[in-house]
Amino acid sequence: MSSQSINAETAATELDNILEMENVSVAYAGNYAVKNVSFNVARNAITSIIGPSGCGKSTLLRCLNRMNDFILDASIEGNIRFEGQDIYAREVDAVEVRHHIGMVFQKPNPFPKSIFKNVAWGPTVNRYQGSITELVERSLKQASLWDEVKDRLNDSALGLSGGQQQRLCIARALAMEPNVLLMDEPCSALDPISTAHIEDLMFDLKSRYTIVIVTHNMQQASRVSDYTAFMEMGNLIEFDESERLFTRPSNQRTEDYVSGRFG
Amino acid sequence: MRRRHAKARVFAKFCGLVTWLGTALLLVLLWQIFSDGLRWLDIDFLRSFPSRFPERAGILSALAGTLWLISLVAIISIPVGVATAIYIEEFGGKGKLVKIIDINISNLAGVPSIVYGIIGLTLFVRGLQLERSLISGALTMSLLILPVIIIASREAIRTVPDSIRHAAIALGGTQWQTVWSHVLPASFPGILTGVILGLSRAIGETAPLIMIGALTYVAFVPEGPMDSFTALPIQIFNWVSRPQEEFHELAAAAIIVLLVVLLSMNSFAIFIRHKMEKKLQ
Ligand SMILES: Nc1ncnc2c1ncn2[C@@H]1O[C@H](COP(=O)(O)OP(=O)(O)OP(=O)(O)O)[C@@H](O)[C@H]1O
Numbered sequence A: 001m002s003s004q005s006i007n008a009e010t011a012a013t014e015l016d017n018i019l020e021m022e023n024v025s026v027a028y029a030g031n032y033a034v035k036n037v038s039f040n041v042a043r044n045a046i047t048s049i050i051g052p053s054g055c056g057k058s059t060l061l062r063c064l065n066r067m068n069d070f071i072l073d074a075s076i077e078g079n080i081r082f083e084g085q086d087i088y089a090r091e092v093d094a095v096e097v098r099h100h101i102g103m104v105f106q107k108p109n110p111f112p113k114s115i116f117k118n119v120a121w122g123p124t125v126n127r128y129q130g131s132i133t134e135l136v137e138r139s140l141k142q143a144s145l146w147d148e149v150k151d152r153l154n155d156s157a158l159g160l161s162g163g164q165q166q167r168l169c170i171a172r173a174l175a176m177e178p179n180v181l182l183m184d185e186p187c188s189a190l191d192p193i194s195t196a197h198i199e200d201l202m203f204d205l206k207s208r209y210t211i212v213i214v215t216h217n218m219q220q221a222s223r224v225s226d227y228t229a230f231m232e233m234g235n236l237i238e239f240d241e242s243e244r245l246f247t248r249p250s251n252q253r254t255e256d257y258v259s260g261r262f263g
Numbered sequence B: 001m002r003r004r005h006a007k008a009r010v011f012a013k014f015c016g017l018v019t020w021l022g023t024a025l026l027l028v029l030l031w032q033i034f035s036d037g038l039r040w041l042d043i044d045f046l047r048s049f050p051s052r053f054p055e056r057a058g059i060l061s062a063l064a065g066t067l068w069l070i071s072l073v074a075i076i077s078i079p080v081g082v083a084t085a086i087y088i089e090e091f092g093g094k095g096k097l098v099k100i101i102d103i104n105i106s107n108l109a110g111v112p113s114i115v116y117g118i119i120g121l122t123l124f125v126r127g128l129q130l131e132r133s134l135i136s137g138a139l140t141m142s143l144l145i146l147p148v149i150i151i152a153s154r155e156a157i158r159t160v161p162d163s164i165r166h167a168a169i170a171l172g173g174t175q176w177q178t179v180w181s182h183v184l185p186a187s188f189p190g191i192l193t194g195v196i197l198g199l200s201r202a203i204g205e206t207a208p209l210i211m212i213g214a215l216t217y218v219a220f221v222p223e224g225p226m227d228s229f230t231a232l233p234i235q236i237f238n239w240v241s242r243p244q245e246e247f248h249e250l251a252a253a254a255i256i257v258l259l260v261v262l263l264s265m266n267s268f269a270i271f272i273r274h275k276m277e278k279k280l281q
């Protein structure tokens, strides 16, 4: 993606939706995992994607920053636009897309390097102009990890607890200063306290970032997100403001799923 | 149930016995070599050229040849081998070409070394007109050990979990940056093991060198890759094939030197690997 094709600053004032999905279908070796999904992601809001296991949530999320490029037999149809620009257009460089759209994975996956290097690597390879030390500190503070690690930045990241590792992965993604942060079940490996930590974190980040989160935890979705998409077997069943989707869903299937878990 | 336990115990005992037998045999062999060769081993032995008179004979040219050879082999085979492994594992996809290369590499690892000697003779000595030089020997040896290095490197690269690659890619790294800063460092210990295995084999091989015509009597130290040369295994081979007892003892002394070279190479590798692993934890 050249700098002209996506200009976050100028486009920001004109568009309310930072990401738009139009008839997105994804097939693995011909088997459709996501079928004709269309919805938009609002700027500076938290959008969650919920649905039963295997319904295609992760698949859809990976489309948004072109992580599916590495799955050899995956094919993607439809249109995904970031700031109005089709991210699958031929002239678009996937690496550049990922500068703008960061990702945090389900399982914490820190590099087997020091805490400092984990955060610094992304900005370094992308020739960050400012002070890397300051950026690392700022990112770790944003991920509310700074106080726990400030005295051992040169220790291996593998020595951190699972929750700390996941916050390190968030800090690492934030250090790239992305516009959108994709999170695929970021709390599934964490205890309730670490989960609460990360939920607080998402609230804090909302003013500066747009967050899309996949979660199995419906309380979490209703607690943290402004919008929710409910998927089933690759189809988008309902998309609405979270408050409405969880209290007065318009689709019977959504109601069954949502109340089944809540009841 | 009990019979199965009994069987397992017998099998464990058997394995233990075989292990000890192997070790004991090795120790006997080493003891014999040391008792034969140790008295010939002194500075003069390292500083002299071979000679018809055992008291004056030394291994200067052979040792220099071996050190030259192994350095050249390392310079050639490590980059080529590691690059090939990276290409196949990280960039090759699942194309037909990769599959063909894949099958061939596994087969090449089992080809007898004399065959590599013949290839070296036709390809490098005659084809490229490199003559019976160090570079011909080094190229031939590199061919010989490339499969070992490639297979070990691929194995090491494959043990790096995909989650690391995905993390780097999601951080806006290119595939090359991902390989360079994450995959290679993480697989370094395994790659090093393969390299050492390969180089150790290259140090000990004799047949291909005889095939490409390394000399058996050399009274000078090679000064460049185009010089002709001899190597320790050839010198040893030459000495043991003589009738006099003294030369057999000289051969034992040369074997000790060869072992020392081999062991220092291995220790160096273990040292580096240990340092790398400590850094990774
Ligand atoms: N790499 C792949 N190759 C082939 N099929 C895949 C691949 N990844 C996912 N699938 C299939 O696509 C479908 C959707 O998978 P996906 O991982 O997107 O589901 P999910 O909603 O994230 O499930 P979960 O909640 O369990 O994580 C599943 O049927 C899965 O088997």
Ligand SMILES: [Mg+2]
Residues within 6 Å of the ligand: A057, A058, A059, A184
């Ligand atoms: Mg998933």
